[in-house]
Amino acid sequence: MPKIAEEEKKEESPQELQLQASNSLGSKLHKPRCLIANDEEVQLMILDLIMTKHGFKTECCINGYDAFVKVQESLNNPDLMFDLVILDLNMPICGGQEACSRIDGLYNESIMFKDKAFVKLSAEQVINHMVVLPAQELLPNPNIIFEVPV
Amino acid sequence: MRPIIVGCTSDVLDQRLLDKCAGLGFEDMFNAPLTEKNIEEGIMPFIIKRQFTMLSFKVEKENSPK
Numbered sequence: 001m002p003k004i005a006e007e008e009k010k011e012e013s014p015q016e017l018q019l020q021a022s023n024s025l026g027s028k029l030h031k032p033r034c035l036i037a038n039d040e041e042v043q044l045m046i047l048d049l050i051m052t053k054h055g056f057k058t059e060c061c062i063n064g065y066d067a068f069v070k071v072q073e074s075l076n077n078p079d080l081m082f083d084l085v086i087l088d089l090n091m092p093i094c095g096g097q098e099a100c101s102r103i104d105g106l107y108n109e110s111i112m113f114k115d116k117a118f119v120k121l122s123a124e125q126v127i128n129h130m131v132v133l134p135a136q137e138l139l140p141n142p143n144i145i146f147e148v149p150v
Numbered sequence: 151m152r153p154i155i156v157g158c159t160s161d162v163l164d165q166r167l168l169d170k171c172a173g174l175g176f177e178d179m180f181n182a183p184l185t186e187k188n189i190e191e192g193i194m195p196f197i198i199k200r201q202f203t204m205l206s207f208k209v210e211k212e213n214s215p216k
Binding site: 032035043082085089097101104 | 151152153154155156157158159160161167170171174175176182183184186189190193194196197200201
């Protein structure tokens with residue numbers, strides 16, 4: 001009787017995954033963007049260096065309000081969108097907690113009209129939402145407004 | 151696409167602080183100053199997953215019939 005070989009499913013480490021991505025897709029690899037908000041100059045500089053070393057394109061700011069504004073500005077341009085935001089919790093003007101909930105609010109923004117929600121989404125967000133929502137068709141505009149039945 | 155948001159604090163990262171930050175949208179919390187080690191082990195896995203999502207989208211888009 002032929003033996004049935006069982007494939008062992010190993011959990012791949014982040015380093016292995018990164019290597020696979022680099023090998024298979026080479027230059028197509030998306031260069032992630034990182035926003036660092038920290039009021040301490042030394043910490044900001046160190047984080048900037050570490051993240052740059054890890055292949056991130058970094059932007060720095062010294063309070064939560066600036067971080068929120070930068071994220072808000074990036075919403076209109078998919079190339080400028082941030083993949084990672086590192087927020088210090090204790091910062092002047094606007095701390096990390098408030099900045100986080102405000103940034104989160106930007107992405108959950110929707111206007112409710114009686115029985116329908118109108119959600120403004122970027123093309124990438126549409127792809128994500130399609131997994132959750134029963135979307136009928138996809139319009140490939142960078143920014144579209146579509147109707148979501150509630 | 152919503153960015154991954156992580157918090158860092160030089161305060162003691164205890165349950166009280168985690169409860170205070172719960173539901174605000176942080177993916178994870180770290181003690182400041184962030185070190186090479188906790189960036190590699192704590193933050194990079196989020197980013198690698200994100201890169202795969204974006205890459206698969208790009209590849210699908212390139213391969214789709216016009």
